[in-house]
Amino acid sequence: MKSMVIGGIILIVALIAGTYIVAGDALSSDISVENSLTFLGAIAIITITVFVALKYVNQIKNDTASGELADENWDGIGEYKNPIPTGWGLAFIGTIIWLFWYWTIGYPTNGFSQIGQWNEEVNDYNTRFASKFENPSEDTLVAMGESTYLVQCAPCHGVDAEGINGKAHNLTNRMAKDQVEYIIKNGANNFANAYPAGMPPMMLTEQADIDAVSSYVAGGFKGEQPAAYAVCASCHGADGKGMPYVGPNIVEYDDAIVTTVLENGKKGSIGMMPNFKGRLNPTQEKAVAAYIRSLGE
Template sequence: MADNKKDDVTGVETTGHEWDGIRELNNPLPRWWLWLFYATIVYGLLYTIAYPAWPMVNRATGGLLGYSTRGEVAEEIARVEAQNAEVAAQLAAADLNTLDPSSPAHSYGIAGGAAVFRANCSQCHGAGAAGARGYPNLLDDDWLWGGDLNSIEYTVRHGIRNEADPDARYSQMPAFGEILSTGEIAAITEYVLEISGQEYDAGMADTGAELFADNCAACHGDDGTGDRMQGAPNLTDAIWLYGGDRDTITETIHDARFGVMPPWGPRLSDAEIKAVTLYVHGLGGGEAAPEEE
């Protein structure tokens, strides 16, 4: 490292650094850049005083201006809700079975229902509503409790097999592992495989048919097509909530299943419940209202 001295050509003092005969000039920073740098420091300090900034144990400093991003979002939500209050009230009071598909309330319901579904239902039923193991597919036309508008709304509002709502849909399959022998369960499994159109053991299925009639038909029906009043699934189709292979059917019979859906009545408004009902009904598997007897 060489001693600091002035450059012979420019007359500027050097830093004392030299590389292959090239010396580094110690030119001062431009005044405008230096003052801009100082200004950003001052601005940063003032910003941390005026706005939330400094982290503390369980919160951050509030800032002299009291600004809050959450408050800003809340104000925006309140503004939009006020803007849509009239059409939301129309939807909340509407009979979904007679609601005009061309009405603003119906359009608002479909769009709002999609948002409600993404925020509250997609975690279980999937972003596309195709479901998963133990969570029903809402795109098909296979419904445990009914797929018309009234049935879907009731299910959303009260839920299934929960302890929070006394009006929740409720059914319980016994764990036949505590009632039947391993051989009897295996025979029923073969019979279920038969009626669902899969490969099965004919001899065991004959025995299973009798056991099915004695133990399962009360809920699933004599022909195994299910009963929506009890939430008993149709065992003759190819749609399975937990799986339809031999091992899974055996497990279901032995241990039973007990899926739970929370009631959304206490969490969502009437307009939101009806909106998500319209959305789910319109996904492809929605059914017409049953004819009055």
């Protein structure tokens, strides 16, 4: 038994030393008190585990079964009416006591947390951001929009905003002819808040009318307005600059349409653009709109 105790002590020391080598630097961090408590808990668990294991190994080697047999048995195999081991019972009660201590005093659930610290820092940053850019100039918006675009939009629309070989909307022009034609034939998103009515497909049915309107809109409303555009003007206006809650501006990328697309996503001829709601704040959305407009200019 003596040799087992000595071996157990050596094992405990080795395990504690290994734990300290791996995680000891955490004791000097900003939350060293909590880390120290955790390290002490690890020492306690290691010590208790080793000595309990040694105790039962010793019992297996030296103890013999004794006591009063229970009345029940299974195929002649019964069990003794022995009480639970004292050490096990004390350890169980101690664990319950430690649990409540840890929840309420040692590391309360309403105390420090990394998630809480992160949320505080984000909220503080957002407050300072809103204050700094409360009334940004157009140049500031364009510069901010460029950096935001390159991170959030360029992976699909390309660094030059030309859509990466047509695999996403070309943002350097308001709309290309084929894009206008696609919307006429297939309709557009029903943006529940911005444009509740949406745009149904096939507002124009004759291909000649579709071609004429598509060319006129894609050409920037230059030249003679096709008679068929009267169907579009009922929602988008005679000048194409849209009507609030009815139809978006189809002359330029104004703040309203860019914000609506960013917050709701958009279904297009090549697939679905995801929404960016929550990823960009209102100032950043306006900045992206300003930058996209600057590309057309």
